[in-house]
Amino acid sequence: MDLAAERVSVRFGGLMANEDVSLAVAPGEVLGLIGPNGAxxxxxxxxxxxxxxxxxxxxxxxxxxxxxxxxAAFAQAGIVRTFQAVRLFPRLTVAENVEVGLVARGMRRTAARREALAMLADLELQHCAALTASALSYGEERRVGLARALALEPRFLLLDEPAAGLASAEAEKLKRSIIAIRDRCGCGILVIEHNMALVMSLCDRVHVLGGGRTIAAGLPDEIRIDPAVRTAYLGSTAA
Ligand SMILES: Nc1ncnc2c1ncn2[C@@H]1O[C@H](COP(=O)(O)OP(=O)(O)O)[C@@H](O)[C@H]1O
Ligand SMILES: [Mg+2]
Known part of the structure; x- marks a missing residue:
């Protein structure tokens, strides 16, 4: 039932961006993917x-x-990814932004409205439901982006630095939203994140890349004390 990369290598010119990387995300788990910039x-x-x-x-x-x-085939199979920049429909309300995804999947308007509000409540965004997307704070916008991803009913959700640029209180809310998504739909979640405290408290397992290769994989407590990981991060801000 996993989403898995098996011995994957990717080359850009002479650079190996990924080299012999294997990783699997299981349904219902949050897997952290960490590593220095360019890893x-x-x-x-x-x-x-x-x-x-x-x-x-x-x-x-x-x-x-x-x-x-x-x-498109990956999306159809239930693999949903987010990009660094959230793109909401600025003139629609937050509830409508989420409803769009549900209606596109064939849900009727009234059911979609009910479902959208329930999803927003799960993500602690009920107070935003009637606001237009352009009125949101940056942290709220990011979490509405997650609500939209949730509306696609992912089997697997891939999040590339969802907490980038968030202050710690907002990052904490984002973490709760990620867990709420996992609990609500049971999907597997892969999250790239630089904030180590967030990674360690959010993730069930952590996979570490360095220079395109896997340098460690294991439980957060194992990764925290792994000598190879410490070496990879030496001199960087993460500790
Ligand atoms: N489309 C591309 N063309 C050329 N080089 C790329 C491309 N995408 C990524 N790279 C290079 O591959 C390496 C890994 O990049 P990336 O996967 O973005 O790292 P990370 O997300 O860990 O910071 C970097 O050296 C980057 O410059
Ligand atoms: Mg990156």
Whole structure:
């Protein structure tokens, strides 16, 4: 049932952005993907969502070979990714922004409204439901982006630095929203994140990349004390 990269390599000219990387996300788990800038984290998310084709290795969803399929096929299979910039419809209300996704999946208007409000409540965004998207704070906008992703009923959700630029109180809310999504839909979540305290308290397991290769993988407590991880981060802000 996993979403898995198997021995994936990606080359850009002479640079190996990913080299022989294997990783699997299980339904219902939050997997953290960390590593210094340029480690190959975004490239791996691109691979897992069909935006980048590996030069070697494969991508499997519940055993099915997805390698080489288009992003639309990955989306259709329930793999939802977010990008750094959230793009909401600025003139629609927050509730409508979420409803759009539900209606697109075939839900009737009234049911979609009810479902959207329930999702917003789960993400502590009920107070925003009637606001237009342009009236949101940055932190709220990010979490509405998550609500929209949730409306797509992901089997797997891939989040590329969702907390980037958030103050700690907002980052904490974002963390609760990620857990609420996991609990609500049971999807597997892969999250790239630089804030170590957030990673350690949010994730069930952590995978560490350095220079395109896997340098460690394990439980947060194991990763925290792993000598190879410490070396990779030496001199960087993460500790
Ligand atoms: N489309 C591309 N063309 C050329 N080089 C790229 C491309 N995408 C990423 N890279 C390079 O691959 C390496 C890994 O990038 P990336 O996956 O974005 O790292 P991270 O997300 O961990 O910061 C970096 O050296 C980056 O410059
Ligand atoms: Mg990146």
């Amino acid at each position: 190959g984290k975004t490239t791996l998310v691109n691979i897992l969502s069909g935006f980048q084709r590996p030069h070697a290795g494969s991508v499997r969803l519940a055993g099915r070979d997805m390698t080489g399929l288009k992003p």
